[in-house]
Amino acid sequence: MAPNTERDGVNARGVTLQQRRRVRLTTWVVSLIALAFYVGFIVLTVMRSHR
């Protein structure tokens, strides 16, 4: 089911409350994935280059 099914708490841009909550959660998850790749690859490089 597509997310935009409930029309509660629609703001001036036409975005519902449920969508705004899910936007916040998805933003966090995706940002953390990016951060994990950044840190992860630096750690891997350190481990590999100074064996």
Next chain:
Amino acid sequence: MAELHQTAAHAEHDHKPHGWRRWVFATNHKDIGTMYLIAAATMFLIGGLAAMAIRAQLFKSGMKLFDPTMFNSLTTMHGLIMIFGAIMPAWVGLANWMIPLQIGAPDMALPRLNNLSFWILPFAFTLMLASFFVPGGAVAGGWTMYPPLMQQFGAAFPMLIFAIHLMGISSILGAINVIVTIMNLRAPGMTLLRMPLFVWTWLITAYLLIAVMPVLAGAVTMQLTDHFFGTSFFNAAGGGDPVLFLHVFWFFGHPEVYILILPAFGIISEIIPTFSRKPLFGYEAMVYATASIAFLSFIVWGHHMFTVGMPVAAQLFFMLSTMLIAVPTGVKVFNWVATMWRGSLSFEPPMLFAVAFLFLFSIGGFSGLMLALVPSDYQYHGTYFVVAHFHYVLVPGAVFAIFGGVYYWLPKWSGRMYDMRLAKWHFWLSVIFVNVLFFPQHFLGLAGMPRRIPDYAPQFTDWNMVSSIGGFIFGASQVLFPYIVIKCIRSGKPIEANSPWDGAHGLEWELPCPAPYHSWQTPPTEAMLAHGAEH
């Protein structure tokens, strides 16, 4: 009904800010999309001028227009400008314009972040271009920035690294916005497998960006600390390993190739059904093929560095995994051709660019297969054959898809039709001279002409002259493109219907032309969705 529905929302909400505030504080996805496209076109011009300078120097053996360092700076900056400054921002611009329109969302999910991701770019571009004017000139070690060569440049080195960080941050923020928008703001009833292919390819591209742009940022950060803070990640004298940079860089670099081409696949999948007046053949297969290509892009990076010295088992793995990419790519090409099969074809400018894409991108794909073969690659590596290969993928591939996309959606953006005759001139000049420009480079490479050299042995002169003449005419013919777009916006024939293309399906064509400043504040109806979702 569709127009009534939108007109009501339109009349209520179509007020927009005026003057410079509209652009500096822009949060509207259409305004930000327009700014991205203008920035990309500007950088395309600058990168194109660098290309013209390169081709002028290579016109014949013994030319001395630039000293060798300046020549190498031009090739390095041409690559960086075109990849990070032209093609990527053009895709983000198209994503900004089209994703909300195509999924029935009122805007991007994070409009202020959208503003930030755009406005980082002018600073990044200025920093990158300003490095031409610092002592020692711009970085000249190739766009791949390999150490230890990269470590030998002066002030331009940290400037480039900072610029790359800024462009990387901009891309990551843009990608977050795309993912969040597509995952959360789809209209009711717009399930994942009803989304247009352009949205699908951009969703997958955004995940690629999220995974690999931080890796590039990490790699260049480590180069920076090697240079200024005494670390030795890639410094052999300190216990580090320069080859390790190649691994990390190409772990970014190969998915980057697909970041540049997947949205092109999406656009071609929009254009071909429209001008074949048939639904896309194998919609789901197209989605899965795109996802397969994205997955495979993470496990093939070694094919860029076969000659660096790696175990035979690793060479075999990278060779076979690379050749595997031909399978989903073949599925796509087959499906595009099958869509055209027995279709009611017409050849307006977007379709012309799409058909040229099919032929010419396939040439780039086949030369890629040749390069994937380890024994052959030992011969081709570092030659003009590689230059010919990736330019076939990126110019008649990515750039032609961008032209096709703009010619397809420009009437929706501007509410006016462009000069069809001039656009066809633009196409024919481009398609003829892009081949004159790049095809001879295959011969040069096979004959042994190395890439990244400011001069060459006299026996390479003839094909270099042909290539340069092709380059000059191809470059000059691109002036038509901004002229056609500006002429359309200022004095094109207004479009009365929602769509100028009778075969077009998709929610964007349910909106009036031009698309209202605020669109889909009331979600589209199921009837619109059903009409639009006829892939």
